[in-house]
Amino acid sequence: MSDAVITVQNLSKRYLLGHRSGEQGYNTFREVITREARNFARKAVHVLQGREVVQGDGVEEFWALKNVSFDVKQGETIGIIGRNGAGKSTLLKVLSRITEPTYGWVSLRGRVASLLEVGTGFHPELTGRENIFLNGAILGMTQREIQKKFDEIVAFAEVERFLDTPVKRYSSGMYVRLAFAVAAHLEPEILIVDEVLSVGDAEFQKKCLGKIDDVSRREGRTILFVSHNMGVITSLCPTAIWLDQGSIRQYGSARGVVANYLAHGMPNKDQIVRLDCIKGAQRSDEDRLRLEKLEWLCSLPLRHGEPVRAQIQFSTRTSVTDLAVGIGFSSLDGTRYLTYETDFQDGFRPAFHSPGTYTVDVEVESLPLAPDIYALDVGCRSGDFHSLAHIPAAIEIEVIAGPNTPGTIIRKNAGVRLASKWVWNQLLEQQQSRMLRA
Helix, strand or coil: CCCEEEEEEEEEEEEEEEECCCCCCCCCHHHHHHHHHHHHHHHHHHHHCCCEECCCCEEEEEEEEEEEEEEEECCCEEEEECCCCCCHHHHHHHHCCCCCCCEEEEEECCCEEEECCCCCCCCCCCEHHHHHHHHHHHCCCCHHHHHHHHHHHHHHHCCHHHCCCEHHHCCHHHHHHHHHHHHHHCCCCEEEECHHHHHCCHHHHHHHHHHHHHHHHCCCCEEEEECCCHHHHHHHCCEEEEEECCEEEEEEEHHHHHHHHHHCCCCCCCCEEEHHHCCCCEECCCCCEEEEEEEECCCCCEECCCCEEEEEEEEECCCECCEEEEEEEECCCCCEEEEEECCCCCCCCCCECCCEEEEEEEEECCCCECCEEEEEEEEEEECCCEEEEEEEEEEEEEEECCCCCCHHHHCCCCCECCCCCCCCCCCCHHHHHHHHHC
């Protein structure tokens, strides 16, 4: 008998995407009835065939996963990497039994705890205390077993003051802290963690990564971990899977897989980037704000030492106060090099009390990044710590040499080089002689 606790064989997941024909103007009553009848019939066929469809006039097949196969042994920590839309989140949802596969099968031996995105796994109307017991019961634990771990969970999550508050009133950071604490402490044999940890503050992220390492090495539990931070993947995971367009491109030593992944950087060259179409976008549990698009108001690729202008469009569903929006340039292994935020210079954070669509422009006089390919992160928060939306590694963007870029920078050994003032002086011969005698 195989010693694998996770077995995936020829796993495939197909979605049917609907597209409007783009008709303009008004439709007659007869046209409306005909179209709705056609859509109803098409949807009925898809339901009978076990396929998912987004209603529309045209249907396009999209394979999120294609013939994915691998085994994971007990106690292994596997990192899963890939560009946005590569199929990472779909794979985890199938493994978590949230989504049914179109073809293939999955075998899981043991209890599974999943932390996929803010908002999953908890009932918003229940308190933090009630959700701890609910999640434990879902994992098949007795009330006594849950009670034994209860104090540990609360101490780790640091939410004791809000334990009897409905979780719908939690900030995204509080929500993630409690969700991770529950998933890590209620002793599942298999722990599945998506990029959701990036919502928390840096100190808590470090705490979570330490707990994941402890759970894997000391307690012998199996972990699947998705991240855009290649440094975390290589330090935490001995093995990695690289997903590319729904298929496994490479499966093996994490350092080797990550090195090949980083060597295949593919910069985005679109002037307009639809942020709301990027998989892996993280929103707070209230979903008050959504990032919709980023438009470059300068030519691409970006140039070192030259101006950069961009516009970010977002929409609000309810009142949002104390708002800050930012972009960050990171290396492809996840190391942040440069951050621009709306409130950095003067502390101004606007409030938007009416639902609507808004834009904010960012302008950089001289881009200090050395020529290379970078991952662009986009995010927004309310106040200092309450994340509203975050898209890590939304796109990969190329920076090339500008007309005044020194040759040393072109050799890609400069990172970020900022303007500074230097003064040249000549010492008198007497001073030089005195210094030499001394």
